[in-house]
């Protein structure tokens with residue numbers, strides 16, 4: 001591995017030439033292996049962030065690397081004016097035996113949600129009864145484009161960019177009566193996460209989602225579940241909603257889908273898919289053979305036992321995090337989550353950033369979420385031993401803050 005710059009040189013150049021959009025940690029990773037990452041200074045880390053719930057197979061998974069290299073040597077990109085076999089196969093793999101009939105591929109979570117919102121509005125437009133309203137939850141996160149930042153029920157993300165697209169209405173998460181009042185004959189869709197991930201790892205109540213499904217049916221509105229973070233095995237099932245006894249009309253996917261290669265997807269029922277006719281929606285890059293070849297490896301591994309592994313490791317990790325909580329009752333408010341999407345809310349007087357900095361120094365990569373919470377979203381291949389070490393490091397850090 002040839003390293004041409006050290007971290008200080010990188011930081012200096014970045015500070016002059018990159019947009020100031022990120023409050024970065026002073027680390028630059030060069031390569032990884034499994035759940036380990038290595039930085040420019042040769043330090044080893046265990047990765048509990050997976051590039052924000054993206055690297056589902058960890059780093060340098062041989063099957064993923066070989067599939068990408070093999071496809072790259074054939075053709076990287078073919079536009080959507082022509083058929084491409086990896087895309088066709090991936091669409092079949094994601095829909096066959098699922099609650100959905102059709103797939104559309106794009107490049108990110110925001111773009112998948114844009115597609116889902118357009119599809120819902122297009123569906124009612126095509127029926128000759130246009131509907132404007134999209135109902136979303138406060139404290140949600142749906143992306144950074146103008147429509148998805150507006151769908152995101154956190155004004156701090158959208159306020160500077162007004163005027164915003166119209167028709168978005170917000171309700172408190174897990175409040176059935178607010179949802180009853182918000183949804184009417186002008187509602188195209190309700191869009192929710194089953195676990196508000198960026199928002200702080202808050203789970204939807206089962207009764208709530210069931211009630212939302214009923215309210216949508218009663219009003220003829222579509223139910224969109226944003227599975228960008230909860231999908232692809234992350235919560236211990238292929239899609240998060242499967243653990244909540246509901247059937248959405250549309251879901252969006254991204255993050256873990258390509259194992260690190262950018263790809264997003266919209267999946268929908270046959271009925272909802274009528275919202276797009278030829279020419280209504282499109283993308284240049286979306287669903288190209290390179291990205292789809294990568295995602296095929298991820299889906300195959302998920303269906304070949306990785307989902308069960310993620311569920312088991314998630315249970316184990318939640319148990320250990322709860323032990324950490326018991327040992328530091330005054331510093332840990334709550335442990336929340338499902339599968340390998342776990343959050344630990346810290347007492348208000350404890351700085352999450354400081355805890356994350358200390359963990360990073362000790363060689364553990366953890367990210368934040370919500371108001372004062374740590375988020376643990378490791379690669380789905382994480383092992384018990386790695387979780388054990390993280391739990392001990394966390395105890396040591398909590399003892400010191």
Ligand SMILES: *Cc1c(COP(=O)(O)O)cnc(C)c1O
Pocket residue numbers: 107108109110111113141142143144193197198226227228229230254255
């Ligand atoms: C990350 C995320 C998005 C946005 O995905 P990008 O790929 O960053 O555009 C949307 N919804 C949820 C639930 C997410 O976690």
